[in-house]
Amino acid sequence: AQKVTQAQTEISVVEKEDVTLDCVYETRDTTYYLFWYKQPPSGELVFLIRRNSFDEQNEISGRYSWNFQKSTSSFNFTITASQVVDSAVYFCALRGTNAGNMLTFGGGTRLMVKP
Amino acid sequence: DSGVTQTPKHLITATGQRVTLRCSPRSGDLSVYWYQQSLDQGLQFLIQYYNGEERAKGNILERFSAQQFPDLHSELNLSSLELGDSALYFCASSVLGAGEAFFGQGTRLTVV
Helix, strand or coil, rough: CCCCECCEEEEECCCCEEECCCCEECCCCCCCCCEEEEEECCCCCEEEEEECCCCCCCCCCCCCEEEEHHHHEEEEECCCCCHHHEEEEEEEEEEEECCCCCECCCCCCEEECCC | CCCEEEECCCEEEECCEEEEEEEECCCCEEEEEEEEECCCCEEEEEEEEECCCEEEEEECCCEEEEEEEECEEEEEEEECCCCCHCCEEEEEEEECCCCEEEECCCEEEEEE
């Protein structure tokens, strides 16, 4: 069975602070994919990044960066110099390679960025 | 815009009724997924179709069913609705395999 844990249910920061959202996963698949999605107050799910299990290189996209560590089964997401528009619920998700390609989601972390 | 279209955006219906949610995947995507997002269960996978065939089933109730048509659009049918079925229902599509799953804007179902 697959499992994704986002231990932080809610985080509140002041604008311009850096913030890291934690994600820990469990899977028996040797090949798998990890994702982050953003759900703003309007409700849609916006794809942010996909990482496959063979690629542990960290990635940076503007103010966003991701740290994938297979040894600790973690895929953490950092927002640098947070902005009010970053306020949303962020979901980490896992897709295995057996029995379909569905996503298993974590419970989400609600990020509130105050001006 | 993800390219995945869901209709309707909002739906209010009474207990015991039946509704149909519709999803048009991104152009070229053969795989369609349905997810339910509720306050107590979070985001849960319901069912997946690939090129018209059911491929995987998750925590989908027997009162719920889905299908994918030859033009690749999909419908999720929810019957004998209960208050607890109130949720946000998402459709997603992807190229089968490692492709990203792109989500529609969701259908917010309220059962009263």
